[in-house]
Amino acid sequence: MSLPGLELAEAAVEAQYAPPPPTQVNLRAGSEWRFEIAFGATVRVKLLTGTAELFGTELAPLQTYTFSGTKAAIYTWHGCTLEITAGETVNTSSNGFAPGGSTTSTGGIGGGGQTQGFGAGGCSSEYVAEDTPMVEYSNVHFGLETMRQEAQNEGGKDGPRVLILGPENAGKTTLTKILTGYATKMDRQPIVVNLDPTEGMLSVPGTLTATAFRSMIDIEEGWGSSPMSGPSPIPVKLPLVYFYPMKSPLEAEGNVFKPIISRLALSVTARMAEDDDAREAGIIVDTDGSLGSGTPKALELIHHIVTEFSISTVLVIGSERLYSTMVKNYDQKPTTSASATHSDERITVLKLSKSGGCVDRDEAFMKAVNESQIRSYFFGTAATSTASSATSVGGVITSIAGGGGSNSNKITLSPHTQQLDFESLALYNYTITSTTTEEEEDEYDPSNFGAGAESYTSLTDQHHDTSPYDPLSSTYSSSGPSGSTNNDTLPLKKFTQPPTLALANSLIAITHVPPNAPVADIRDSSIMGFVYVADVDADKKKIRVLAPVGGRMPAKALVWGKNWPGEVVGLVG
Numbered sequence: 304m305s306l307p308g309l310e311l312a313e314a315a316v317e318a319q320y321a322p323p324p325p326t327q328v329n330l331r332a333g334s335e336w337r338f339e340i341a342f343g344a345t346v347r348v349k350l351l352t353g354t355a356e357l358f359g360t361e362l363a364p365l366q367t368y369t370f371s372g373t374k375a376a377i378y379t380w381h382g383c384t385l386e387i388t389a390g391e392t393v394n395t396s397s398n399g400f401a402p403g404g405s406t407t408s409t410g411g412i413g414g415g416g417q418t419q420g421f422g423a424g425g426c427s428s429e430y431v432a433e434d435t436p437m438v439e440y441s442n443v444h445f446g447l448e449t450m451r452q453e454a455q456n457e458g459g460k461d462g463p464r465v466l467i468l469g470p471e472n473a474g475k476t477t478l479t480k481i482l483t484g485y486a487t488k489m490d491r492q493p494i495v496v497n498l499d500p501t502e503g504m505l506s507v508p509g510t511l512t513a514t515a516f517r518s519m520i521d522i523e524e525g526w527g528s529s530p531m532s533g534p535s536p537i538p539v540k541l542p543l544v545y546f547y548p549m550k551s552p553l554e555a556e557g558n559v560f561k562p563i564i565s566r567l568a569l570s571v572t573a574r575m576a577e578d579d580d581a582r583e584a585g586i587i588v589d590t591d592g593s594l595g596s597g598t599p600k601a602l603e604l605i606h607h608i609v610t611e612f613s614i615s616t617v618l619v620i621g622s623e624r625l626y627s628t629m630v631k632n633y634d635q636k637p638t639t640s641a642s643a644t645h646s647d648e649r650i651t652v653l654k655l656s657k658s659g660g661c662v663d664r665d666e667a668f669m670k671a672v673n674e675s676q677i678r679s680y681f682f683g684t685a686a687t688s689t690a691s692s693a694t695s696v697g698g699v700i701t702s703i704a705g706g707g708g709s710n711s712n713k714i715t716l717s718p719h720t721q722q723l724d725f726e727s728l729a730l731y732n733y734t735i736t737s738t739t740t741e742e743e744e745d746e747y748d749p750s751n752f753g754a755g756a757e758s759y760t761s762l763t764d765q766h767h768d769t770s771p772y773d774p775l776s777s778t779y780s781s782s783g784p785s786g787s788t789n790n791d792t793l794p795l796k797k798f799t800q801p802p803t804l805a806l807a808n809s810l811i812a813i814t815h816v817p818p819n820a821p822v823a824d825i826r827d828s829s830i831m832g833f834v835y836v837a838d839v840d841a842d843k844k845k846i847r848v849l850a851p852v853g854g855r856m857p858a859k860a861l862v863w864g865k866n867w868p869g870e871v872v873g874l875v876g
């Protein structure tokens with residue numbers, strides 16, 4: 304192609320790019336290889352000698368792991384040699400599967416060559432770092448392990464309930480993975496709770512989940528996979544999923560987030576009460592970066608989490624200020640379960656270093672991560688790995704609520720599309736005013752939906768937070784009341800018809816409650832699964848949806864993910 308005005312011929316991308324030859328990386332004991340791989344590029348990593356782990360989960364020797372759209376590090380305690388090879392590229396533009404979908408299967412550098420970087424194996428960035436906080440993190444693990452041992456020895460005592468806090472990109476999720484990986488390696492079965500709606504854990508973005516980890520985390524995909532039919536190299540996990548279709552816990556003054564947390568905590572506590580393995584191993588709670596902001600509202604939500612999950616250990620990464628606030632509010636204060644069990648259990652607050660490897664993920668990368676999570680929820684993952692064989696199955700899924708975030712079993716699913724009569728659906732939408740400054744106001748306007756005010760109903764939120772507020776009273780005295788009580792109306796409205804075009808390309812969650820359930824019940828319901836709106840026919844009042852399973856749409860209340868995860872274009876061609 305000629306460049307206008309310059310009469311220079313631009314070399315073809317393929318010609319510019321030669322696949323890098325396999326590279327060997329020698330890691331000394333206590334160092335890590337940090338790498339970034341763009342979406343669309345794949346890089347294969349093999350452990351040739353020694354031992355190594357990726358965020359707490361050990362790599363099997365001589366097995367090839369394939370990574371795409373990843374920023375991570377492989378750490379070694381005793382030294383190792385890794386082999387890094389370029390994998391095939393993924394067509395990110397035209398197949399409707401981008402960025403996490405089908406591959407060109409060229410075995411080399413294909414049309415998407417521009418996504419390959421110039422580092423080893425086509426990484427866009429890679430280097431070896433000697434300075435890591437892994438010793439600190441492993442000490443935390445052994446501290447937690449002592450608490451688990453105590454819980455095991457003294458029947459009835461709970462294992463550690465850990466809350467991980469910090470600003471965005473401080474490494475909270477990474478620490479959660481490391482602690483979970485180490486715990487499962489020691490045959491513990493911790494319950495991992497994800498309270499970060501920006502990124503799904505074993506589910507799509509916009510979900511808050513709790514999962515009992517009985518087996519190892521998947522190296523390539525982050526968290527492993529939730530149940531679906533077909534062979535799976537890593538045992539699947541079954542998350543309990545709640546839908547929170549907002550980007551930040553602080554939206555709607557935290558009034559939607561808090562009751563869902565209470566629900567989640569109730570389920571987790573019930574599970575711990577009847578499952579000794581879970582009780583001994585305890586809970587690890589990963590949070591959203593906005594809770595690390597230290598604002599009164601964020602502190603109030605932290606307090607809610609600490610209370611509801613009876614947190615015993617608070618880990619703060621990468622924020623001295625937040626650490627000092629947490630020490631002031633919680634260190635050596637009794638846990639909420641201490642008063643219930645008449646024990647003397649006290650909260651410990653610890654400060655941890657942020658890893659120098661933590662990378663800021665820009666909006667485009669996060670968008671690709673989120674789209675990839677949603678895409679894999681419906682389509683499974685492409686067969687990129689030589690470590691596991693791909694199998695096409697009929698898309699029959701036994702449980703559909705999870706599955707999105709990390710379907711590592713390289714299964715291609717076949718979701719079903721079907722036409723639905725919009726009038727037969729009970730669709731609800733959160734009508735919040737976004738607190739995120741860059742987002743436009745999102746007030747509910749019935750006229751947008753072509754329906755009068757009578758087409759939606761509004762019920763009052765029944766939830767009142769009665770949790771004691773002592774530890775934080777000093778914090779709030781200067782800023783006045785927290786403001787959590789000035790919005791008693793739950794911003795969850797039902798609308799009927801006609802369907803709006805804004806529905807197209809968005810997700811709808813199927814709850815477990817009947818269509819006419821009170822809105823507080825709809826908000827508090829766990830999720831059966833998701834459908835994706837492929838098309839809207841406003842005239843005929845019909846929508847075409849993509850569902851992970853065939854058959855009739857369950858007659859349940861539905862919640863629209865309009866604000867978040869929002870529009871995901873091109874899932875269905």
Ligand SMILES: Nc1ncnc2c1ncn2[C@@H]1O[C@H](COP(=O)(O)OP(=O)(O)OP(=O)(O)O)[C@@H](O)[C@H]1O
Pocket residue numbers: 337338374375376469470471472473474475476477478499502590591592593658659660661662663664
């Ligand atoms: N040691 C490391 N080497 C390379 N990359 C790393 C390392 N630690 C973390 N990362 C990467 O940095 C990014 C941010 O880390 P992580 O997701 O753990 O942060 P977070 O605090 O959970 O962020 P958020 O609040 O936005 O969810 C991730 O892509 C993660 O894989």
